[in-house]
Amino acid sequence: xxxxxxxxxxxxxxxxxxxxxxxxxxxxxxxxxxxxxxxxxxxxxxxxxxxxxxxxxxxxxxxxxxxxxxxxxxxxxxxxxxxxxxxxxxxxxxxxxxxxxxxxxxxxxxxxxxxxxxxxxxxxxxxxxxxxxxxxxxxxxxxxxxxxxxxxxxxxxxxxxxxxxxxxxxxxxxxxxxxxxxxxxxxxxxxxxxxxxxxxxxxxxxxxxxxxxxxxxxxxxxxxxxxxxxxxxxxxxxxxxxxxxxxxxxxxxxxxxxxxxxxxxxxxxxxxxxxxxxxxxxxxxxxxxxxxxxxxxxxxxxxxxxxxxxxxxxxxxxxxxxxxxxxxxxxxxxxxxxxxxxxxxxxxxxxxxxxxxxxxxxxxxxxxxxxxxxxxxxxxxxxxxxxxxxxxxxxxxxxxxxxxxxxxxxxxxxxxxxxxxxxxxxxxxxxxxxxxxxxxxxxxxxxxxxxxxxxxxxxxxxxxxxxxxxxxxxxxxxxxxxxxxxxxxxxxxxxxxxxxxxxxxxxxxxxxxxxxxxxxxxxxxxxxxxxxxxxx
Amino acid sequence: xxxxxxxxxxxxxxxxxxxxxxxxxxxxxxxxxxxxxxxxxxxxxxxxxxxxxxxxxxxxxxxxxxxxxxxxxxxxxxxxxxxxxxxxxxxxxxxxxxxxxxxxxxxxxxxxxxxxxxxxxxxxxxxxxxxxxxxxxxxxxxxxxxxxxxxxxxxxxxxxxxxxxxxxxxxxxxxxxxxxxxxxxxxxxxxxxxxxxxxxxxxxxxxxxxxxxxxxxxxxxx
Numbered sequence: 001x002x003x004x005x006x007x008x009x010x011x012x013x014x015x016x017x018x019x020x021x022x023x024x025x026x027x028x029x030x031x032x033x034x035x036x037x038x039x040x041x042x043x044x045x046x047x048x049x050x051x052x053x054x055x056x057x058x059x060x061x062x063x064x065x066x067x068x069x070x071x072x073x074x075x076x077x078x079x080x081x082x083x084x085x086x087x088x089x090x091x092x093x094x095x096x097x098x099x100x101x102x103x104x105x106x107x108x109x110x111x112x113x114x115x116x117x118x119x120x121x122x123x124x125x126x127x128x129x130x131x132x133x134x135x136x137x138x139x140x141x142x143x144x145x146x147x148x149x150x151x152x153x154x155x156x157x158x159x160x161x162x163x164x165x166x167x168x169x170x171x172x173x174x175x176x177x178x179x180x181x182x183x184x185x186x187x188x189x190x191x192x193x194x195x196x197x198x199x200x201x202x203x204x205x206x207x208x209x210x211x212x213x214x215x216x217x218x219x220x221x222x223x224x225x226x227x228x229x230x231x232x233x234x235x236x237x238x239x240x241x242x243x244x245x246x247x248x249x250x251x252x253x254x255x256x257x258x259x260x261x262x263x264x265x266x267x268x269x270x271x272x273x274x275x276x277x278x279x280x281x282x283x284x285x286x287x288x289x290x291x292x293x294x295x296x297x298x299x300x301x302x303x304x305x306x307x308x309x310x311x312x313x314x315x316x317x318x319x320x321x322x323x324x325x326x327x328x329x330x331x332x333x334x335x336x337x338x339x340x341x342x343x344x345x346x347x348x349x350x351x352x353x354x355x356x357x358x359x360x361x362x363x364x365x366x367x368x369x370x371x372x373x374x375x376x377x378x379x380x381x382x383x384x385x386x387x388x389x390x391x392x393x394x395x396x397x398x399x400x401x402x403x404x405x406x407x408x409x410x411x412x413x414x415x416x417x418x419x420x421x422x423x424x425x426x427x428x429x430x431x432x433x434x435x436x437x438x439x440x441x442x443x444x445x446x447x448x449x450x451x452x453x454x455x456x457x458x459x460x461x462x463x464x465x466x467x468x469x470x471x472x473x474x475x476x477x478x479x480x481x482x483x484x485x486x487x488x489x490x491x492x493x494x495x496x497x498x499x500x501x502x503x504x505x506x507x508x509x510x511x512x513x514x515x516x517x518x519x520x521x522x523x524x525x526x527x528x529x530x531x532x533x534x535x536x
Numbered sequence: 537x538x539x540x541x542x543x544x545x546x547x548x549x550x551x552x553x554x555x556x557x558x559x560x561x562x563x564x565x566x567x568x569x570x571x572x573x574x575x576x577x578x579x580x581x582x583x584x585x586x587x588x589x590x591x592x593x594x595x596x597x598x599x600x601x602x603x604x605x606x607x608x609x610x611x612x613x614x615x616x617x618x619x620x621x622x623x624x625x626x627x628x629x630x631x632x633x634x635x636x637x638x639x640x641x642x643x644x645x646x647x648x649x650x651x652x653x654x655x656x657x658x659x660x661x662x663x664x665x666x667x668x669x670x671x672x673x674x675x676x677x678x679x680x681x682x683x684x685x686x687x688x689x690x691x692x693x694x695x696x697x698x699x700x701x702x703x704x705x706x707x708x709x710x711x712x713x714x715x716x717x718x719x720x721x722x723x724x725x726x727x728x729x730x731x732x733x734x735x736x737x738x739x740x741x742x743x744x745x746x747x748x749x750x751x752x753x754x755x756x757x758x
Contacts, residue, residue, distance in 0.1 A: 403751070442637065
């Protein structure tokens with residue numbers, strides 16, 4: 001019996017509505033198409049503050065937080081940046097709630113040497129108003145800017161060598177964090193690749209410590225990087241995270257949210273189009289038409305305006321690995337939909353957001369990250385699509401970049417991708433030099449640009465998808481140049497894309513639609529191999 | 537091996553060419569001499585303003601004619617004061633960090649400026665720049681004639697000087713960086729592989745956006 005979130009289309013099924021950037025479009029898919037919908041949101045915790053206190057007092061694999069505090073100690077709290085959740089959550093952000101309780105506890109125990117670091121890694125620095133929103137005015141006013149600041153991976157004086165793993169990976173971390181008596185890491189675990197050992201080992205490190213695992217080879221070996229058990233990326237990072245644990249006293253606080261991305265009037269976006277009420281159908285139609293008529297800045301402003309009403313579903317604290325296991329359980333419980341059998345063609349809309357473009361446009365490199373990266377990797381067991389299969393996405397692929405946040409991306413896409421799309425070549429020939437580009441480094445350190453190494457990592461993020469997929473076809477691209485740069489084909493309509501995916505063969509295709517957002521992970525079971533060959 | 541070419545005025549420091557000149561004029565041997573020189577310079581004001589709009593090189597030549605009759609010794613003695621009182625306090629907060637990052641990448645650091653060599657040399661020493669390309673006053677018997685020696689460092693000439701410098705030192709221009717604040721320096725920015733607009737004026741900011749050149753300010757310390 002199939003899961004209720006898996007729906008097979010009939011001849012008279014309604015068209016499916018997919019994101020195409022910040023527009024919604026209707027597409028007709030053939031009868032027999034398997035549509036995977038997100039699970040209903042998990043019931044949120046009734047009393048979040050009580051859950052936070054309980055987690056701090058009953059941690060996994062560690063003494064309670066209060067037992068680790070002593071007067072006069074040096075304490076650092078590292079906090080995840082706003083790359084997650086997407087879109088930013090309705091206030092109060094869970095990070096504010098946890099931090100408020102942690103700081104109260106510290107005050108009760110006479111701990112006043114406290115600094116709060118936004119663990120941006122090589123992400124862009126968060127702006128003051130973004131930090132205020134995330135952590136609340138009370139904390140912001142008390143700590144910003146001297147005791148609450150962004151991590152700076154290029155501040156050589158404030159990065160310190162921690163050690164080298166048995167594989168020769170050098171771990172350098174933020175000096176304040178390393179020299180503290182206790183480091184508390186406060187995470188918001190949005191997808192299963194977040195959190196755990198990655199928090200400290202990536203959030204507080206620099207380029208040198210990212211190179212050993214943020215590379216094409218590691219991503220190729222990750223099956224998938226959303227499933228830590230099959231992820232070479234997670235394994236490599238865990239080695240460095242354990243090294244950090246050996247030298248630092250780390251107390252992890254991890255939190256999970258449900259998938260309630262859309263607020264009540266828009267909740268129907270998560271539903272099967274055939275199950276919509278008359279009113280919902282009318283609203284959906286109006287939404288489709290208005291997103292197609294409004295100019296892009298207006299669409300972006302609208303989507304930016306509405307934070308997501310995510311509900312907190314878990315707070316887990318203690319030793320990183322132990323707490324993270326519980327976090328992952330809750331994540332999988334929310335996202336995993338059991339699916340049997342891989343498809344020939346995977347269809348998905350590409351939305352307007354990714355972790356790397358909060359308050360900015362989803363540029364072409366990030367389209368690639370979502371398509372061959374995150375969407376492809378949203379599985380456990382085996383990919384949703386067969387080896388050599390086709391991925392069809394809907395997105396305009398506009399040649400548009402945010403000149404502040406994504407300055408190095410522009411040069412990567414327009415100067416390097418025309419040279420080669422080969423990730424190994426890009427890494428070998430260009431990465432290190434690009435990562436030290438003084439203009440981009442300056443924009444990262446004093447402005448709000450991503451580190452110049454980041455576009456490379458974004459390209460590598462799509463590497464296992466690139467190796468697995470036979471082709472990617474974009475429906476609705478507004479130009480030919482960008483898809484060609486990314487190695488994609490274009491088709492004016494979904495019907496044309498499906499026709500091309502058939503490649504002239506007479507047989508019918510197994511088509512699967514991943515109806516995102518919100519996030520869905522496929523828990524793939526391969527059917528028993530038949531005598532004449534089954535799934536690849 | 538690559539080089540990073542930095543314009544100075546408006547890019548690394550917030551001053552322009554006029555402020556050091558005024559300092560010189562106001563610090564002559566006697567108040568009367570200062571007043572006379574200042575008066576003469578002010579009379580040239582309208583023509584300088586016109587020249588600035590038409591041709592940066594013409595502006596430089598008019599500006600430096602104010603130095604006519606100054607002794608070489610005095611130029612150097614006052615240069616220390618100009619650097620300490622005018623230039624150093626005007627350094628942008630993150631100018632050092634940008635120059636330092638260039639050096640860390642193994643780039644040769646070259647300051648290219650329309651300012652006088654005696655002032656740029658002091659800034660270069662202060663910031664550990666490797667070389668300078670700057671304007672030089674013509675001297676006759678130790679006295680400034682008020683003319684500039686060729687080549688006059690301004691506008692498109694900067695591009696030619698950078699090309700020449702790169703060729704003479706074996707730098708691959710595609711690997712070189714250039715930083716400037718002014719639209720008049722577009723030629724200089726255009727000859728290198730990595731141009732960047734720093735504290736850009738309105739026209740340069742628009743151009744940088746159109747060509748997707750990195751664009752940033754140095755007014756905030758990292």
